[in-house]
Amino acid sequence: MNKDQVKGTAEKIKGKINEAVGRATDNPQRELKGDVQQAAGEARKNYGDLKEAAKDMTKRRH
Template sequence: MNKDQVKGTAEKLKGKVNEAVGRATDNPQRELKGDMQQAAGQARKNVGDLKEAAKDVTKRHH
């Protein structure tokens, strides 16, 4: 696991919390912020996943 995967997962978790709090307190702005954080977190995690996959491919070909 690399730092992009860890930070992406953490950002997704923060987004889920903000979304839930926004929904519970009827705060659409906070809910939207949570949705955006989750999307950004997933994107960063995807970058980390690609880096890990590239490392695995490189290791197999050496």
């Protein structure tokens, strides 16, 4: 697991929390912030997954 995977997962969790708090407090801006954080976290995690897969592929070739 690399740092992009870890940070992406953490960002997704923060986003879920912000979304839930925004929904509970009827704060659409905070809810939207949570949605954006989740999307950014997912993108970073996917980037980390790709880096990890590329590293695994180069290990197999050697």
